Amino acid sequence: xxxxxxxxxxxxxxxxQKCDIRVxxxxxxxxxxxxxxxxxxxxxxxxxxxxxxxxxxxxxGLHLLDYAxxxxxxxxxxxxxxxxxxxxxxxxxxxxxxxxxxxxxxxxVGLFEALAVARHLRLPAAEQVLILAVEARDCSTVGENMxxxxxxxxxxxxxxxxxxxxxxxGDIAPNKKEIAA
Amino acid sequence: xxxxxxxxxxxxxxxxxAKANAGYTRRRITIDPITRLEGHGKIDIFLDEAGQVERAYxxxxxxxxxxKFVQGRPAEEMPQITSRICGVCPTAHHMAATKxxxxxxxxxxxxxAKKIRELVYNTFMAEDHALHFYFLGGPDFVVxxxxxxxxxNVLGVIGKVGVETGKKVIAMRRRxxxxxxxxxxxxxxxxxxxxxxxxxxxxxxxxxxxxxxAAEGVEFAKFTLxxxxxxxxxxxxxVSLILADVYTHRTYYMGMVDDCNRVNFYDGxxxxxxxxxxxxxxxxxxxxxxxxxxxxxxxxxxxxxxLKQVGWNGFRExxxxxxxxxxxxxxxxxxxxxxxxxxxxxxxxxxSTLGGKPVHYTLANHWARLVELLYATERMKELAVxxxxxxxxxxVLPTEKPREGIGVVEAxxxxxxxxxxxxxxxxxxxxxxxxxxxxxxxxxxxxxxKAAKGLISGADVPExxxxxxxxxxxxxxxxxxxxxxxxxxxxPLLVRVRNQSGKTLALLRRDFDGSVxxx
Numbered sequence: 087x088x089x090x091x092x093x094x095x096x097x098x099x100x101x102x103q104k105c106d107i108r109v110x111x112x113x114x115x116x117x118x119x120x121x122x123x124x125x126x127x128x129x130x131x132x133x134x135x136x137x138x139x140x141x142x143x144x145x146x147g148l149h150l151l152d153y154a155x156x157x158x159x160x161x162x163x164x165x166x167x168x169x170x171x172x173x174x175x176x177x178x179x180x181x182x183x184x185x186x187x188x189x190x191x192x193x194x195v196g197l198f199e200a201l202a203v204a205r206h207l208r209l210p211a212a213e214q215v216l217i218l219a220v221e222a223r224d225c226s227t228v229g230e231n232m233x234x235x236x237x238x239x240x241x242x243x244x245x246x247x248x249x250x251x252x253x254x255x256g257d258i259a260p261n262k263k264e265i266a267a
Numbered sequence: 268x269x270x271x272x273x274x275x276x277x278x279x280x281x282x283x284x285a286k287a288n289a290g291y292t293r294r295r296i297t298i299d300p301i302t303r304l305e306g307h308g309k310i311d312i313f314l315d316e317a318g319q320v321e322r323a324y325x326x327x328x329x330x331x332x333x334x335k336f337v338q339g340r341p342a343e344e345m346p347q348i349t350s351r352i353c354g355v356c357p358t359a360h361h362m363a364a365t366k367x368x369x370x371x372x373x374x375x376x377x378x379x380a381k382k383i384r385e386l387v388y389n390t391f392m393a394e395d396h397a398l399h400f401y402f403l404g405g406p407d408f409v410v411x412x413x414x415x416x417x418x419x420n421v422l423g424v425i426g427k428v429g430v431e432t433g434k435k436v437i438a439m440r441r442r443x444x445x446x447x448x449x450x451x452x453x454x455x456x457x458x459x460x461x462x463x464x465x466x467x468x469x470x471x472x473x474x475x476x477x478x479x480x481a482a483e484g485v486e487f488a489k490f491t492l493x494x495x496x497x498x499x500x501x502x503x504x505x506v507s508l509i510l511a512d513v514y515t516h517r518t519y520y521m522g523m524v525d526d527c528n529r530v531n532f533y534d535g536x537x538x539x540x541x542x543x544x545x546x547x548x549x550x551x552x553x554x555x556x557x558x559x560x561x562x563x564x565x566x567x568x569x570x571x572x573x574l575k576q577v578g579w580n581g582f583r584e585x586x587x588x589x590x591x592x593x594x595x596x597x598x599x600x601x602x603x604x605x606x607x608x609x610x611x612x613x614x615x616x617x618x619s620t621l622g623g624k625p626v627h628y629t630l631a632n633h634w635a636r637l638v639e640l641l642y643a644t645e646r647m648k649e650l651a652v653x654x655x656x657x658x659x660x661x662x663v664l665p666t667e668k669p670r671e672g673i674g675v676v677e678a679x680x681x682x683x684x685x686x687x688x689x690x691x692x693x694x695x696x697x698x699x700x701x702x703x704x705x706x707x708x709x710x711x712x713x714x715x716x717k718a719a720k721g722l723i724s725g726a727d728v729p730e731x732x733x734x735x736x737x738x739x740x741x742x743x744x745x746x747x748x749x750x751x752x753x754x755x756x757x758x759p760l761l762v763r764v765r766n767q768s769g770k771t772l773a774l775l776r777r778d779f780d781g782s783v784x785x786x
Binding site (some may be wrong): 114115116117142147150151152199202203206207208209226227228229230 | 308331332333335336348351352398402419425430433434440441504658
């Protein structure tokens with residue numbers, strides 16, 4: 087991460103580097119299936135070209151604002167627990183596919199709210215945001231092993247990230263897709 | 268937690284849940300977040316035969332397996348492990364863990380190290396309090412509790428305070444975060460606290476940066492308090508809401524103070540006052556187990572903290588009930604003032620406006636948070652000009668054999684306790700954490716129940732109940748952060764009304780976009 091001195095503060099409020107594509111891997115490597123993000127990040131770093139920044143963070147809420155800025159495209163990798171699909175199911179969608187404003191429960195401010203705030207304040211938010219999320223089983227047990235189906239989704243996800251990095255985001259994921267790993 | 272204990276607790280939970288369901292099958296309302304499952308922020312409201320609220324149960328999420336995970340690990344890893352587990356307040360865990368290591372190795376850090384720690388900590392408190400006011404609590408008061416649901420969000424707040432103010436908040440936050448990173452490294456991977464001191468000294472150049480940002484921070488805090496006065500205090504509806512009986516509880520309060528009983532976030536004794544505002548106890552943090560006990564209910568994984576010597580007497584208010592509260596309002600209630608001039612002025616205005624000490628209005632937490640924001644920024648300013656800050660002596664190396672250590676700080680959401688026991692090689696044998704949300708859990712449960720009783724009658728569930736019941740616990744800012752990064756980021760709610768046979772009479776659903784639907 088780059089950091090500027092306070093006298094050179096970027097009014098955008100971003101602490102992230104400027105880049106073409108940022109692969110933002112969310113999740114906590116201490117919490118079972120939530121390790122997914124950091125594992126994917128470790129692999130993607132090995133082949134990411136110079137114009138791609140790979141970030142892995144367990145941060146939450148508006149702290150994600152920093153990572154939503156100063157990248158033309160954002161590819162987000164995360165877990166999701168909907169309970170309505172088997173563990174390991176991969177979802178692919180754009181932020182615009184959710185057709186939603188920030189939720190009305192202020193305690194649950196997250197990535198989409200951070201993006202909305204950035205755009206509303208006319209900060210340099212990512213123009214295109216693609217989300218690759220994997221259905222998880224347990225993200226609340228410290229030190230727990232990952233579910234085998236979530237582990238099995240990792241190579242699929244890495245390939246998807248590689249493909250999406252080389253393709254234009256505009257060419258893919260016109261609607262929410264569900265892909266069983 | 269040992270496996271056997273976990274199994275017993277699980278069994279007790281199943282048994283209790285079955286019992287509760289059997290006892291309350293007459294009518295049941297469930298307010299349930301449907302994104303993150305398994306008890307995260309779940310509210311169950313049970314109606315009696317007359318259709319009135321009989322009991323309401325509130326559960327906050329709890330991470331599992333922590334105690335087991337840390338067993339056998341070197342104690343020195345605890346500041347890193349605990350700060351990584353919590354994505355919401357990593358600096359608070361890092362600091363409590365670091366202080367626990369001081370205690371474990373019986374080592375007293377040099378003055379510069381203590382001042383650097385306190386400076387970083389106040390910077391973190393300022394950032395967290397500001398973010399909470401504008402983006403988490405703001406929709407309740409800045410936008411208003413009765414605004415259309417689609418406006419009650421962070422964009423609604425920006426709409427009300429203006430884009431320029433929104434930019435100011437974001438920029439200020441970034442400056443504070445950069446300062447923390449300058450000394451402590453990344454918030455989620457801090458390399459800062461060590462037993463007996465800190466890892467990095469503050470150079471004169473860094474000190475100048477702190478001075479510059481601290482001065483801006485004080486102005487920002489003053490601006491925010493003025494905004495609160497203009498938007499909230501000048502609105503009689505909002506003031507009535509703060510003073511409403513439905514959001515009022517006469518309980519004990521707990522918080523850290525300095526030698527003169529003034530608010531301190533980093534170090535000092537713990538003070539507890541009675542519901543009448545009289546000092547009940549003042550004890551060193553190391554004695555917390557003599558004063559705090561945990562009550563377990565069969566319907567919840569959450570442990571309910573209470574004052575051991577008063578006793579657990581159910582979910583009741585008053586001097587005979589050991590239930591207490593922590594967080595900004597509690598900290599002001601237990602203190603005799605603030606050490607910094609502007610914050611002390613704000614403190615006096617707070618109590619003179621709200622009828623003197625102690626203030627029992629839960630929603631006053633939002634105002635108290637801003638008084639503390641001003642204190643944190645002023646305290647930063649004081650520490651940033653302290654000549655001792657740049658002293659290169661920043662660590663005393665531990666020489667004692669480790670055995671047991673307790674570290675306590677005031678986290679943004681209240682008193683945070685880290686307690687470790689190790690073998691003589693410093694490997695963790697037992698770890699106990701009491702987090703702020705746990706300290707507040709009993710009073711939060713009472714708040715939810717009281718709000719539900721005042722708002723719900725039979726199957727007639729007004730839409731406003733979704734927000735008003737949430738408001739009852741949101742003022743405490745309970746930490747749901749451990750699981751909230753996952754998609755989607757918002758929390759839809761479901762209110763279900765059931766008759767005696769379990770048939771759904773009414774279903775009220777709030778979606779991601781804040782729209783409410785009846786089915």
